[in-house]
Amino acid sequence: MTTKRRPQRSRLSRWGEFAIEMLIRACGISAVVFVFGIFFFVIREGWPFLVGDLNLGEFFGSTQWYPDSMSNKRYGALALIAGTVSVTGLAMLIAVPLGLGAAVYVSEFSHGRQKEALKVVIELLAAIPSVVWGFIGLVVLNPLIIDLFDVPVGLNVLNGALLLALMGVPIIVSIGEDALKAVPDSYREAAEAMGATRWQVTWRVLVPAARNGLLAAVLLGVGRAVGETMAVLMATGHAVNLPTSVFDSVRTMTATVAAELGEAARGSDHYCVLFVLGALLFAISFVVNLTADLAIRGVRRR
């Protein structure tokens, strides 16, 4: 038997491949490590209060947030939770239809240079720092809301929600557009060949086919809105208050942590309770993601 000479890869190249495989494996695993690490850290900082003086009934049921009172410290986070929920909820009511509509338009109805221009501008919108948004809320939206709706204060739920909506829209648009773009062209052609109009094709075929991606787009938008701090800190009035209308000032959980952490003595109850708020935020985004995951699986199983 003759021995054939086959090209041999050098030892270095094989080692290189091994090293790169290890490197990207480390990158993949690091995400898990970081998430658990952050969760562990947040819980650890809040732990003394969590097992000590935390009164769950007060924390979730009371609007009395007086962490620096000399005589009677009270940690009722209901108003803060309500602040986050109201601002985020209203923001999503505005951003989801706007974002999905824009995604459908950019992906299916615009062409050529208009499409490119739209995509660039929308991505630019995503790149605006949140402190700039907060500034806009303070000096542009604030007087506008006062004038338009004839209310005494323009720094309120509506203001914060508009800012969050504008911040969430570009995320929803760019991820949603990717999801629609990923639907094979053959679906479009097949559906159009059966006499469906452009709109029917989009609504009946493309949106259902892309629903997982569109759901992901919406949820990433929600995630951004829940976690956003600076803009809402500046635009919602920073008043601990259970809102009864969109024109009430509120304070969100994130804004509270950002505003108070610097002044709380390390290790004090006040310091710990801010970390409990952080853990709660973490839990909210975890639940949102989990729900999304289950929803997507439910859709797939069908």
Next chain:
Amino acid sequence: MVEPRSIVEFRGVTVRYGALTALRDVSLDLRPNEILGIIGPAGAGKTTLLKTLNRTVELIGGAHVAGTVLLDSEDVYRTRDVSRIRRCVGMVAPLPVGLPMSIFDNVAFAPRMAGVRHREDLAEVVERCLRQAALWDEVKDRLDQLGTKLSGGQQQRLTIARALSHDPDVLCLDEFSIAVDPVTTMRIEDVLKELRSTMGILLVTNLVQQARRLADRTAFLLGGELVEVGTTESVFGRSPADRRTFEYVHGMFG
């Protein structure tokens, strides 16, 4: 003898994709109740020809169509309602495209888009089309299942059922047997022979023997030009009008 009125007429159709000319001055007609086979090597413009009929060619960027395409004497490129024109044409693509919805919804798609709402009417259309496509017996108990979960051959018959669902005047098949096993191919061929009594069929195929088995007339396209069209016997016979036809159908090139 009076020629029967054609249901489809291509008159001097030229299609360009940017600088590339895919079809050059093709004139061809399809008569009622006939199967017109269209053969030719890859890149001859067969698929493009079909796509000019229902204007899906326009979905391809940079496509430009010149000439006239008549469907039931109506100019396809001058109509105001493209969707209505498309509903007159059933199109079956080379690879089955099961829309991501149930088997029932796949077949009911076109009627629904055209405005049919009643569940009973839709059920009737779905059953008729699935029977016509020889798929009914295999799927009648699982119409709610995703269409994309069927086997390749079943999916191809599903797309045929779908193409029939809007009761077209013309059925276009573009190399339907590519993704289908020989047994299923034979079943579909039998289906086509039956359908011929109710509509005209444009059959693009790479298998020249398939055209020979099914087509009443056969057209030979080469490099975007129509070389010849004639009865299947003459095209496949000893002396077709053009030497190149003889060479192609006898496997000397292509």
